[in-house]
Amino acid sequence: MKFLKLFKNSQVFKLALGVAILVVCYFGSKFFSQMQKLNSTLELIAKSNETQLELEKLLSIINSYDYSLRNYIITKDESYLQNRFLNRGIIEEGIKKLKVLTANDSLRSKDIQTLEKLINYRFKLFRETLIAAKSSNVDQLGLNSKLKRSNDYTEMMKMFVYKIINSERLKTKFENSNHQFELQDSLITAFLLIILSLLILLLSFNKTNIDVEELRQANDKLKLLNESFNSAEKTAGFGHWMVNLETDEYTFSDNLYRLMGVEPNAFEANLENSIKYFHPDDLEYVSKVHKDSLLNQQSTSIVFRFLTPNNEIKYIMGVGSFTKDGNGNLIKIGVNYDITNEYKKTLELEENNKELKYINTELESFNNIVSHDLQEPLRKIQMFISRLEEKEFDSLSQQGIDYFSKIRIAANRMQTLLIDLVDYSRTIKGDKVFVETDLNKILTDTIQDLATNIEEKNAVIQIGKLPTIKAIPFQLKQLFINLVSNSLKYTKDDVPPQISVFSNEIADEEIFEYKIANKEDFYKIVISDNGIGFKQEYSDKIFLLFKRLETDAKYAGTGLGLAICNRIVDNHKGFIKVKSSPNEGANFYVFLPKGDLI
Amino acid sequence: MKLNYNYDGNIACRTILQDQLEKLNISYQLLDLGQIEISDDIADDSFEELQTSLNRFAIHIIDNPKAQLIQRIKDAIIEIVYDKDKFPNTTISQYLSDKLNYRYGYITNVFSEYTYTSIENFIIIQKIERAKKLIIEEKLSLTEISYELNYSSVAYLSTQFKKVTGLTPSMFKRVIDRRRKLSNTE
Amino acid sequence: MIAHQDPMHILLADDDEDDRAFFSEAITELKMDNKLTLFEDGKGLMDYLLNPDIKLPHILFLDLNMPGKTGLDCLKEIRANSRFKDVSVAIYSTSSSEKDIEDTFIEGANIYIKKPNDFSMLKKVIKEVINMNWQFHTSGLNIETFFFSI
Numbered sequence: 017m018k019f020l021k022l023f024k025n026s027q028v029f030k031l032a033l034g035v036a037i038l039v040v041c042y043f044g045s046k047f048f049s050q051m052q053k054l055n056s057t058l059e060l061i062a063k064s065n066e067t068q069l070e071l072e073k074l075l076s077i078i079n080s081y082d083y084s085l086r087n088y089i090i091t092k093d094e095s096y097l098q099n100r101f102l103n104r105g106i107i108e109e110g111i112k113k114l115k116v117l118t119a120n121d122s123l124r125s126k127d128i129q130t131l132e133k134l135i136n137y138r139f140k141l142f143r144e145t146l147i148a149a150k151s152s153n154v155d156q157l158g159l160n161s162k163l164k165r166s167n168d169y170t171e172m173m174k175m176f177v178y179k180i181i182n183s184e185r186l187k188t189k190f191e192n193s194n195h196q197f198e199l200q201d202s203l204i205t206a207f208l209l210i211i212l213s214l215l216i217l218l219l220s221f222n223k224t225n226i227d228v229e230e231l232r233q234a235n236d237k238l239k240l241l242n243e244s245f246n247s248a249e250k251t252a253g254f255g256h257w258m259v260n261l262e263t264d265e266y267t268f269s270d271n272l273y274r275l276m277g278v279e280p281n282a283f284e285a286n287l288e289n290s291i292k293y294f295h296p297d298d299l300e301y302v303s304k305v306h307k308d309s310l311l312n313q314q315s316t317s318i319v320f321r322f323l324t325p326n327n328e329i330k331y332i333m334g335v336g337s338f339t340k341d342g343n344g345n346l347i348k349i350g351v352n353y354d355i356t357n358e359y360k361k362t363l364e365l366e367e368n369n370k371e372l373k374y375i376n377t378e379l380e381s382f383n384n385i386v387s388h389d390l391q392e393p394l395r396k397i398q399m400f401i402s403r404l405e406e407k408e409f410d411s412l413s414q415q416g417i418d419y420f421s422k423i424r425i426a427a428n429r430m431q432t433l434l435i436d437l438v439d440y441s442r443t444i445k446g447d448k449v450f451v452e453t454d455l456n457k458i459l460t461d462t463i464q465d466l467a468t469n470i471e472e473k474n475a476v477i478q479i480g481k482l483p484t485i486k487a488i489p490f491q492l493k494q495l496f497i498n499l500v501s502n503s504l505k506y507t508k509d510d511v512p513p514q515i516s517v518f519s520n521e522i523a524d525e526e527i528f529e530y531k532i533a534n535k536e537d538f539y540k541i542v543i544s545d546n547g548i549g550f551k552q553e554y555s556d557k558i559f560l561l562f563k564r565l566e567t568d569a570k571y572a573g574t575g576l577g578l579a580i581c582n583r584i585v586d587n588h589k590g591f592i593k594v595k596s597s598p599n600e601g602a603n604f605y606v607f608l609p610k611g612d613l614i
Numbered sequence: 615m616k617l618n619y620n621y622d623g624n625i626a627c628r629t630i631l632q633d634q635l636e637k638l639n640i641s642y643q644l645l646d647l648g649q650i651e652i653s654d655d656i657a658d659d660s661f662e663e664l665q666t667s668l669n670r671f672a673i674h675i676i677d678n679p680k681a682q683l684i685q686r687i688k689d690a691i692i693e694i695v696y697d698k699d700k701f702p703n704t705t706i707s708q709y710l711s712d713k714l715n716y717r718y719g720y721i722t723n724v725f726s727e728y729t730y731t732s733i734e735n736f737i738i739i740q741k742i743e744r745a746k747k748l749i750i751e752e753k754l755s756l757t758e759i760s761y762e763l764n765y766s767s768v769a770y771l772s773t774q775f776k777k778v779t780g781l782t783p784s785m786f787k788r789v790i791d792r793r794r795k796l797s798n799t800e
Numbered sequence: 801m802i803a804h805q806d807p808m809h810i811l812l813a814d815d816d817e818d819d820r821a822f823f824s825e826a827i828t829e830l831k832m833d834n835k836l837t838l839f840e841d842g843k844g845l846m847d848y849l850l851n852p853d854i855k856l857p858h859i860l861f862l863d864l865n866m867p868g869k870t871g872l873d874c875l876k877e878i879r880a881n882s883r884f885k886d887v888s889v890a891i892y893s894t895s896s897s898e899k900d901i902e903d904t905f906i907e908g909a910n911i912y913i914k915k916p917n918d919f920s921m922l923k924k925v926i927k928e929v930i931n932m933n934w935q936f937h938t939s940g941l942n943i944e945t946f947f948f949s950i
Contacts, residue, residue, distance in 0.1 A: 387897075391894055394917075396818055398917035398918060399818070402920065402921075403919045427917075428917075431917065457784075464776060464783070465776075467769075467776050467777075468773075468776070470773075471773060729935070729938065730931065736935075739939065739941075740939070743939075746942075747945070750945065778948075779948055779949065780947070780948055780950050781901075781947055781949050785902065786947065788902060789902055789905040789947070790945070793905075793906050793908075
């Protein structure tokens with residue numbers, strides 16, 4: 017597989033291809049030389065054959081010459097001598113040819129030269145024999161010896177020629193067998209060449225295939241990506257567009273068309289066509305922004321409206337930026353988001369906000385009414401009752417005195433309730449300003465405020481070091497006042513109250529019990545007293561509005577104090593808990609966030 | 615532009631007295647506790663002139679003996695309140711009795727009769743008045759002020775402050791600061 | 801020096817008829833030698849005060865919540881006028897909000913009284929205020945730092 021990987025690597029492949037081509041060239045040249053060799057061998061063989069032929073021809077002509085002479089000698093017919101010049105000519109031709117044929121073979125050339133000489137001598141003999149034969153006085157002996165000599169000479173010539181012919185034949189044979197080998201060799205080379213070429217072809221083809229496959233896969237992926245992008249656009253409600261600033265070509269995505277309220281590609285993508293889908297009031301602004309951005313190539317971000325053919329208004333956020341495409345052309349691309357929903361929600365929120373503000377104002381005036389206008393008549397009632405009790409004391413019956421007393425008590429109670437209600441509503445009010453608040457100072461102020469009460473009860477208050485946090489000062493003061501007042505109020509009969517206020521680390525059990533995410537997030541402030549305490553099972557109830565416990569009957573109270581504390585702690589994103597048991601006093605734990613949870 | 619100042623009433627008073635007496639050519643000797651020894655008897659009209667000129671400065675010559683005593687008592691108390699070193703180791707009653715040479719019972723009776731308040735109350739008022747001054751001066755912390763005025767603790771000072779004025783010291787300071795700010799912006 | 805023997809001249813401005821009656825009755829029952837003048841609105845009060853012939857009061861009680869010219873308006877006017885610098889001003893109000901108290905002191909009030917809801921308490925308060933005020937005047941104490949809240 018590593019090899020295949022290597023193979024797929026195009027660098028390696030190019031190298032391999034180069035090597036292969038070199039090899040093919042090498043074999044090709046080898047084959048070419050072999051072919052050349054074969055050719056020359058064939059030429060040689062052809063030459064040799066022709067040489068043999070010529071030599072045979074020569075011999076046959078010399079023979080025919082011989083016969084002709086013999087025949088003449090026998091018959092004394094002149095017609096047999098007719099062709100001798102012609103034959104001579106042919107022989108001369110033949111010799112010439114042979115000379116040419118054997119030009120490259122020095123040995124053979126020499127032989128041919130020798131043959132020429134021999135033939136010339138033979139013809140000399142012919143002539144002599146002819147002359148001898150033609151004479152009127154035929155020297156039979158001389159003729160016979162001449163004939164014999166001619167014959168022997170011819171035989172010798174024949175022998176010579178046969179020798180040449182043989183040698184040529186051998187040469188041919190040798191060349192032939194050579195030729196065979198060479199043929200085999202060249203066949204192998206050719207075969208190798210073919211195989212190699214095929215291999216190269218196959219491998220190239222394979223590689224091309226692989227590459228094409230890869231491309232196809234990439235293309236498929238791209239198509240898929242494009243499709244999913246298109247559907248993403250559709251789902252998310254945005255469309256995009258592109259303009260090539262060099263060619264002024266526009267591209268709109270499918271969903272951009274849909275945003276404009278038409279089918280994808282309903283019209284040709286350009287500025288003029290899309291203009292009619294912009295809300296007429298926004299058109300000028302949008303065109304200006306677009307044109308300006310083209311001048312300075314700054315990114316743009318605007319909100320405008322589309323007006324679809326169905327007269328539907330869509331609020332669109334359009335963001336555009338500049339970049340360069342693959343060819344280095346400057347293009348502007350933009351995305352348009354359909355923010356109609358968000359816009360509508362924002363409007364709704366603003367409406368709600370306005371309403372809330374209105375309610376808040378109403379609450380404030382209600383607050384004012386309670387704090388002043390309600391308390392006024394109540395105070396009058398109390399005043400007049402006290403006047404009556406004083407002035408008409410003598411004229412009242414015991415019952416009358418009792419009744420007035422009860423009226424006074426009830427009126428007092430109502431007043432306390434009103435005051436507490438005002439306190440409570442002040443903790444709900446909207447405008448809460450958080451500032452760095454030193455809790456030590458708040459506590460000192462509280463103690464100063466309650467100084468008279470503290471002195472009356474002979475209370476001992478121990479304070480530890482408290483942190484500084486971001487808070488609403490008047491609310492925290494109210495918190496401390498309420499808690500310390502409670503501790504001063506719910507005391508055991510003969511036991512002077514001992515109250516301590518300090519800051520502590522959050523214990524591990526508390527993390528679990530109060531489900532605190534991280535104990536470093538909160539300060540824990542403890543207000544503990546040695547008063548009458550209460551049952552732990554009420555530890556949640558006592559923070560409820562108007563909730564009082566049965567033991568509270570003899571202590572004056574409205575049931576709002578702790579609810580106010582709860583509210584205040586809640587405003588500061590903290591919480592308040594209490595641990596108590598009857599006659600064992602109470603420990604209030606105020607958890608306030610340290611950092612910027614607010 | 616605004617200038618803040620403080621003053622020592624005693625010294626201012628005595629300086630004025632000296633100036634006025636010298637202007638009228640009356641030889642005198644300044645005793646403490648609001649008394650002047652005039653060497654000779656002065657004529658009635660000179661006396662009237664003296665009275666008128668002093669009245670301008672709201673300095674009144676007391677001719678009622680009991681009133682004189684009251685004034686001396688007040689002065690004595692003011693002296694010990696404003697100077698920690700002079701604060702007696704003995705009780706106040708002992709101190710006043712010794713200083714003014716009267717029985718304490720007599721002193722208290724006269725004081726109440728004329729001022730409709732007790733000496734203790736007067737002392738407390740004076741202490742708180744000085745506390746106010748010191749708070750405004752901003753040189754000492756509340757703890758230091760309580761020490762200076764012979765209170766056992768800051769808490770005790772705060773309690774008494776609140777009793778007398780109805781305000782806590784911090785609230786008092788806040789009011790003074792805001793008043794200053796207000797008058798600065800006007 | 802204001803001797804206690806001199807009748808104490810007291811002014812009250814309050815738009816509520818009953819409150820004026822209570823105050824008057826309380827003063828009467830206290831049997832202190834006092835001269836009380838009542839006004840039912842701020843304008844009446846200021847008109848009286850600005851009359852150059854009148855004898856200045858020792859102490860002046862102002863209700864805060866009056867229609868037209870409120871107690872606070874009167875207070876500001878009075879404190880802006882150096883003629884009244886020795887007059888103690890007591891604010892007489894239903895509100896017990898710390899902020900209100902502070903605000904009135906800042907504007908120059910000397911005394912702040914929360915209207916009590918019991919007559920005997922009212923008498924006690926008025927007595928204490930008058931006493932305290934007299935102490936201040938007779939002891940040469942600084943009127944600018946004279947604060948009393950009850």
